[in-house]
Amino acid sequence: MQIELTREYIAKLQEAIARENRNEVQQLIDELHSADIAELYTTLGEEEGKLLFAVMDNEKAADVLIELDIDDRKRVLRNLSSDMIARQLIDNMDTDDAADVLGELANDLKEEVLSQMVDIEHAGDIVDLLAFDEDSAGGLMAKELIKVNENWNVVTSIREMRKQAEDVDEVYFVYVVDNSNMLKGMLSLKKLLLSSRNSQISDLVNTDIISVRTDTSSEEVTNIMRKYDLVALPVVDQLGRLAGRITIDDVVDVIKEEAEKDYQLIAGISEDIEPTDKVWILTRARLPWLLVGLTGGILVSQVIGLFEADLGIYPEMAFFMPLIAASAGNVGVQSSSIVVQGLANQTIQLSQTFKRILKEFSVAMMNGLTLAGIMLAYNILVKSSLALTLTVSAALFSVILFASLFGTLVPLLLDRFKIDPALATGPFITTSNDLMGLMIYFSIGRIFYGFL
Amino acid sequence: MQIELTREYIAKLQEAIARENRNEVQQLIDELHSADIAELYTTLGEEEGKLLFAVMDNEKAADVLIELDIDDRKRVLRNLSSDMIARQLIDNMDTDDAADVLGELANDLKEEVLSQMVDIEHAGDIVDLLAFDEDSAGGLMAKELIKVNENWNVVTSIREMRKQAEDVDEVYFVYVVDNSNMLKGMLSLKKLLLSSRNSQISDLVNTDIISVRTDTSSEEVTNIMRKYDLVALPVVDQLGRLAGRITIDDVVDVIKEEAEKDYQLIAGISEDIEPTDKVWILTRARLPWLLVGLTGGILVSQVIGLFEADLGIYPEMAFFMPLIAASAGNVGVQSSSIVVQGLANQTIQLSQTFKRILKEFSVAMMNGLTLAGIMLAYNILVKSSLALTLTVSAALFSVILFASLFGTLVPLLLDRFKIDPALATGPFITTSNDLMGLMIYFSIGRIFYGFL
Numbered sequence: 082m083q084i085e086l087t088r089e090y091i092a093k094l095q096e097a098i099a100r101e102n103r104n105e106v107q108q109l110i111d112e113l114h115s116a117d118i119a120e121l122y123t124t125l126g127e128e129e130g131k132l133l134f135a136v137m138d139n140e141k142a143a144d145v146l147i148e149l150d151i152d153d154r155k156r157v158l159r160n161l162s163s164d165m166i167a168r169q170l171i172d173n174m175d176t177d178d179a180a181d182v183l184g185e186l187a188n189d190l191k192e193e194v195l196s197q198m199v200d201i202e203h204a205g206d207i208v209d210l211l212a213f214d215e216d217s218a219g220g221l222m223a224k225e226l227i228k229v230n231e232n233w234n235v236v237t238s239i240r241e242m243r244k245q246a247e248d249v250d251e252v253y254f255v256y257v258v259d260n261s262n263m264l265k266g267m268l269s270l271k272k273l274l275l276s277s278r279n280s281q282i283s284d285l286v287n288t289d290i291i292s293v294r295t296d297t298s299s300e301e302v303t304n305i306m307r308k309y310d311l312v313a314l315p316v317v318d319q320l321g322r323l324a325g326r327i328t329i330d331d332v333v334d335v336i337k338e339e340a341e342k343d344y345q346l347i348a349g350i351s352e353d354i355e356p357t358d359k360v361w362i363l364t365r366a367r368l369p370w371l372l373v374g375l376t377g378g379i380l381v382s383q384v385i386g387l388f389e390a391d392l393g394i395y396p397e398m399a400f401f402m403p404l405i406a407a408s409a410g411n412v413g414v415q416s417s418s419i420v421v422q423g424l425a426n427q428t429i430q431l432s433q434t435f436k437r438i439l440k441e442f443s444v445a446m447m448n449g450l451t452l453a454g455i456m457l458a459y460n461i462l463v464k465s466s467l468a469l470t471l472t473v474s475a476a477l478f479s480v481i482l483f484a485s486l487f488g489t490l491v492p493l494l495l496d497r498f499k500i501d502p503a504l505a506t507g508p509f510i511t512t513s514n515d516l517m518g519l520m521i522y523f524s525i526g527r528i529f530y531g532f533l
Numbered sequence: 534m535q536i537e538l539t540r541e542y543i544a545k546l547q548e549a550i551a552r553e554n555r556n557e558v559q560q561l562i563d564e565l566h567s568a569d570i571a572e573l574y575t576t577l578g579e580e581e582g583k584l585l586f587a588v589m590d591n592e593k594a595a596d597v598l599i600e601l602d603i604d605d606r607k608r609v610l611r612n613l614s615s616d617m618i619a620r621q622l623i624d625n626m627d628t629d630d631a632a633d634v635l636g637e638l639a640n641d642l643k644e645e646v647l648s649q650m651v652d653i654e655h656a657g658d659i660v661d662l663l664a665f666d667e668d669s670a671g672g673l674m675a676k677e678l679i680k681v682n683e684n685w686n687v688v689t690s691i692r693e694m695r696k697q698a699e700d701v702d703e704v705y706f707v708y709v710v711d712n713s714n715m716l717k718g719m720l721s722l723k724k725l726l727l728s729s730r731n732s733q734i735s736d737l738v739n740t741d742i743i744s745v746r747t748d749t750s751s752e753e754v755t756n757i758m759r760k761y762d763l764v765a766l767p768v769v770d771q772l773g774r775l776a777g778r779i780t781i782d783d784v785v786d787v788i789k790e791e792a793e794k795d796y797q798l799i800a801g802i803s804e805d806i807e808p809t810d811k812v813w814i815l816t817r818a819r820l821p822w823l824l825v826g827l828t829g830g831i832l833v834s835q836v837i838g839l840f841e842a843d844l845g846i847y848p849e850m851a852f853f854m855p856l857i858a859a860s861a862g863n864v865g866v867q868s869s870s871i872v873v874q875g876l877a878n879q880t881i882q883l884s885q886t887f888k889r890i891l892k893e894f895s896v897a898m899m900n901g902l903t904l905a906g907i908m909l910a911y912n913i914l915v916k917s918s919l920a921l922t923l924t925v926s927a928a929l930f931s932v933i934l935f936a937s938l939f940g941t942l943v944p945l946l947l948d949r950f951k952i953d954p955a956l957a958t959g960p961f962i963t964t965s966n967d968l969m970g971l972m973i974y975f976s977i978g979r980i981f982y983g984f985l
Contacts, residue, residue: 114761116761270722273726275694275698307786333785336789340792344796363892370867375860396845400837400841407826407829407858408823415802418797423807437808444815452823511859519855
């Protein structure tokens with residue numbers, strides 16, 4: 082049930098916790114969804130949170146633990162013995178969640194927890210999953226699934242499914258394999274339900290399905306599930322044997338996280354933060370890119386220092402420095418962000434680098450001519466000197482061309498060297514474009530002021 | 534099946550189209566998923582695309598049409614009579630897709646298409662959906678669903694479901710209603726499949742479910758489905774009667790679109806564009822924010838003009854102008870982006886405005902002190918004048934405080950006035966902070982240079 086987590090509700094809960102009234106606490110959270118309890122947990126102190134976990138049964142506690150963010154999860158696990166982690170929590174989780182939680186633990190604690198698990202088969206599945214890169218289909222998938230043999234009929238299948246279904250929360254599809262566990266296709270429950278009981282599975286199976294391999298990247302998995310509107314995606318090993326399945330709810334989180342990561346990089350934030358995080362964490366996430374900007378600013382000050390004499394004679398040159406720098410920054414961020422999004426959505430193929438640059442160059446020409454034209458009109462209107470008028474428009478045009486190409490090329494290069502291209506958005510690109518932009522501006526200024 | 538859309542493949546298809554060899558074209562696209570055909574369509578010219586649509590059967594054409602982006606879809610529909618749109622395409626679509634496509638048409642064409650539809654009941658459902666705001670649960674939902682009465686048993690339910698199931702592609706859940714169509718709960722197909730045939734639905738139904746109303750905003754719908762990991766979400770009317778259902782694949786697109794919109798706003802891009810769009814569209818999307826930046830730059834030049842005399846005497850003041858402006862811009866973008874993401878994820882409540890500002894102020898103090906300290910050390914090291922040294926550090930500190938507060942307040946204010954807070958990220962915030970930052974810098978400079 083959905084309950085609004087009002088301030089009054091939270092106050093009431095905290096009061097019950099303060100009085101250590103376990104029954105009341107239990108009653109208060111009894112109707113809540115695990116996601117709501119996790120949200121509640123973030124508003125509580127460490128000691129309050131301990132009591133919250135103490136009143137939940139194991140299954141609920143496991144569900145809530147998965148919903149917490151990594152810092153809070155570590156805080157909870159710190160207070161528990163490896164034995165409790167294994168039997169109360171991990172044993173009650175699906176294999177994919179269990180592997181995620183264990184993957185966050187230090188190596189020796191992880192081993193200890195695994196060795197204390199009661200369900201050996203479950204532990205084995207988790208160990209299998211831990212071997213995969215967390216950014217691959219193997220790292221996303223769960224082992225819990227329902228599969229039937231293509232040689233069975235509907236009655237046999239339903240009988241076998243009853244046994245398998247205990248481990249699986251929700252079933253949307255049944256996977257069909259042959260005798261050597263090779264994936265043959267999928268069968269919707271709808272079809273199974275509406276078919277005659279004697280039908281052969283091989284007559285009902287849909288063999289025209291999409292699957293991925295365990296080593297497919299999680300980015301490609303999300304693109305495939307999104308593009309083909311899939312709710313579940315089977316994962317096979319190198320030989321084509323069914324290894325696990327990925328469901329859309331896991332992928333929704335990946336999509337959201339990737340979008341947030343790109344957004345934070347363009348905003349100049351270096352870690353995944355929430356507005357509710359502590360001041361120290363918020364500061365730490367923001368300082369690195371501010372320092373990059375500051376370093377750039379110091380370099381810029383030295384570039385301008387080279388032109389100090391010119392500035393003494395023509396202080397008007399300083400008027401348009403921020404305009405040049407800001408335009409360079411804005412154009413650079415636009416260009417790099419288009420490339421970054423194109424790469425993420427796979428609408429840019431690397432083979433088209435040259436075409437991409439040509440197009441970017443055309444767009445830059447049009448924007449550059451427009452802006453340079455406007456500044457030409459403006460400077461004539463306000464009766465600036467001829468040298469300044471020409472310098473500003475010529476520099477603006479060159480700077481826009483340069484910033485576009487730089488903003489397009491850098492993320493493409495980073496991507497080619499397998500570095501996250503989103504690093505080239507935000508403060509990095511604005512800072513380097515500031516620097517180059519002002520160098521171009523003063524160099525062009527020297528030419529015009531020298532000649533005129 | 535997944536087929537790599539290679540350059541060779543596309544060349545082969547274009548050649549077949551050029552020769553108007555319909556059989557070959559049909560063979561080439563026969564195995565393709567509708568999403569792949571839609572991708573293919575974007576690489577073709579208008580005449581080529583026409584032939585592509587001409588060889589597909591109605592159902593396939595309808596599927597492909599939905600996958601196209603809005604511009605391409607309009608291009609396809611332009612060539613078709615209202616009669617063809619109604620009977621070949623709309624009649625073959627799910628109600629939610631049909632309503633989306635019809636909603637894009639001009640009013641009189643929409644009426645005409647609706648009047649030509651063969652399946653009157655289907656047309657009625659679509660008209661119902663068209664009445665809802667497209668950014669609401671009613672606008673997202675489809676009418677196709679499978680429902681059973683709580684008073685039925687499993688055998689009756691399966692019989693009734695067989696009739697309903699013809700209209701529905703995939704079934705993950707069965708909705709349970711009472712005699713007046715009030716939503717009572719949901720039933721997973723797994724449960725239905727594994728239960729004895731004589732069980733009563735009321736004994737199997739899960740009544741502890743989450744539903745939304747037709748007027749719930751699509752943003753809240755996505756937040757709910759993501760938070761509670763839902764694959765399907767029932768929608769009810771004001772009285773609690775079952776009105777439709779939303780599935781996760783529709784919501785995945787909403788999540789992705791909203792993330793892209795925010796990303797493009799912070800990057801200074803004003804329309805939803807793809808790298809594959811035409812040069813003119815790319816230019817049009819980028820020019821508005823560049824003009825905002827340019828206007829800001831002109832205002833900045835006038836502010837600096839006020840201090841022309843100072844600059845003539847102390848040209849060194851110009852050295853750190855870009856550093857001040859860039860820091861103001863970077864801090865402003867960081868602050869506003871945190872607020873925008875917090876509002877989108879509902880981790881910021883509007884009631885906490887004051888708390889948010891206080892926290893932001895603390896973070897700004899720490900970052901400001903750090904950066905000002907570094908610049909103090911730097912200027913002492915390079916033996917800058919005392920006045921410049923003090924001006925730069927004092928101004929940097931003030932500018933960071935100011936930019937943080939401004940970056941936090943503006944999106945919060947926009948949100949309160951129901952304007953998209955993401956407008957306050959990117960070029961808008963950097964431009965205003967440039968302006969304010971340099972005003973602060975020169976004002977502080979005048980004080981220190983005057984006194985020392």
